[in-house]
Amino acid sequence: MKILFFTGKGGVGKSTMAAAAAWQLSQKARVLIVSLDPAHNLGDIFGVVIKNGKKKFTKTLFLSEINLKKLSREYLERETDVLSSTYSYLKILNLDSYFSILKYSPGIEEYALLTSIEKTIRDETGFDYIIFDTPPTGLTLRFLALPRVTITWIDRLMQIRRQILEKRYTIHRIRGTLDSEETILDYKEADDDILKRLEKLSDNYHALDGALRGSDCHVVVVFNPDILSLKESKRLIEGLSELHLPLRLLIDNKVTEANSEMAGYVEKEMKGMAKDVSIKRIQLANTLLDGRKGTLYDVPESIIPDSW
Ligand SMILES: Nc1ncnc2c1ncn2[C@@H]1O[C@H](COP(=O)(O)OP(=O)(O)OP(=O)(O)O)[C@@H](O)[C@H]1O
Numbered sequence: 364m365k366i367l368f369f370t371g372k373g374g375v376g377k378s379t380m381a382a383a384a385a386w387q388l389s390q391k392a393r394v395l396i397v398s399l400d401p402a403h404n405l406g407d408i409f410g411v412v413i414k415n416g417k418k419k420f421t422k423t424l425f426l427s428e429i430n431l432k433k434l435s436r437e438y439l440e441r442e443t444d445v446l447s448s449t450y451s452y453l454k455i456l457n458l459d460s461y462f463s464i465l466k467y468s469p470g471i472e473e474y475a476l477l478t479s480i481e482k483t484i485r486d487e488t489g490f491d492y493i494i495f496d497t498p499p500t501g502l503t504l505r506f507l508a509l510p511r512v513t514i515t516w517i518d519r520l521m522q523i524r525r526q527i528l529e530k531r532y533t534i535h536r537i538r539g540t541l542d543s544e545e546t547i548l549d550y551k552e553a554d555d556d557i558l559k560r561l562e563k564l565s566d567n568y569h570a571l572d573g574a575l576r577g578s579d580c581h582v583v584v585v586f587n588p589d590i591l592s593l594k595e596s597k598r599l600i601e602g603l604s605e606l607h608l609p610l611r612l613l614i615d616n617k618v619t620e621a622n623s624e625m626a627g628y629v630e631k632e633m634k635g636m637a638k639d640v641s642i643k644r645i646q647l648a649n650t651l652l653d654g655r656k657g658t659l660y661d662v663p664e665s666i667i668p669d670s671w
Pocket residue numbers: 371372373374375376377378379380400404498499616617645646647648649651652659
């Protein structure tokens with residue numbers, strides 16, 4: 364299974380190119396396209412309403428829109444349940460008030476989004492391609508960076524937890540056998556719920572990180588022939604390279620006769636930053652601007668290189 368991420372500045376045509384790629388690939392393979400943008404327009408592009416998250420468009424093409432608000436709420440509820448049961452003995456710290464403000468803390472949406480990507484990649488094994496249409500640059504880079512950042516944190520937390528268990532073990536031995544069941548503290552690593560949970564999280568994030576950096580992951584950067592788009596795309600490419608994420612295709616979208624010289628300049632600049640990455644040029648098409656004359660996903664040029 365191949366995983367494609369369509370990224371780029373706001374309005375450059377990420378959703379349109381992702382939809383066109385999904386449509387073209389679905390002629391010969393099974394494709395799921397997932398919109399991660401809170402301001403979805405995947406349903407609009409395909410002219411359908413996507414209810415309950417997922418819709419069958421043709422036999423080989425499925426559409427999905429992630430409900431970020433719902434996802435963030437569910438994510439928080441799940442984490443709150445786990446935390447409050449794990450730390451039930453810490454009532455004194457007034458954890459309830461901590462949980463009620465947690466929903467305002469930065470990063471919750473990114474984690475919810477990441478959890479949903481991880482779950483989609485893990486569960487949707489019946490597809491040859493999963494295409495993610497992402498929100499504009501900033502949020503995308505932040506959540507793509509999360510697996511690495513999280514793995515580092517989890518490793519550190521596991522070290523701390525092991526140190527705590529060691530100390531508990533030492534205290535346990537000093538005091539000898541305890542008579543009351545309730546006061547016996549876990550001290551074996553294998554029995555410790557917190558360590559078990561950290562290990563599970565670590566496994567999930569390692570799997571996701573592997574999937575994102577693996578040879579089957581393709582990050583596509585869409586841009587337009589203009590200077591602002593060029594500048595933001597350069598920052599995006601730098602960000603992807605810092606995160607070791609596999610940039611595999613550049614799409615110069617909305618090219619016309621009038622801007623073709625600029626298109627050439629922007630492509631040259633982009634090529635200078637990403638030497639081995641191929642560039643596709645896509646013309647501004649009237650049919651895409653005017654849904655009455657054609658569909659909003661049927662781009663005449665082929666988007667995806669044949670070798671994918
Ligand atoms: N090649 C094209 N020819 C004509 N119109 C296009 C082309 N590509 C995109 N458009 C139009 O440009 C507008 C923005 O496209 P789209 O919604 O795909 O961009 P986006 O990058 O996903 O935007 P956002 O950042 O808001 O998610 C839409 O009206 C779309 O129909």
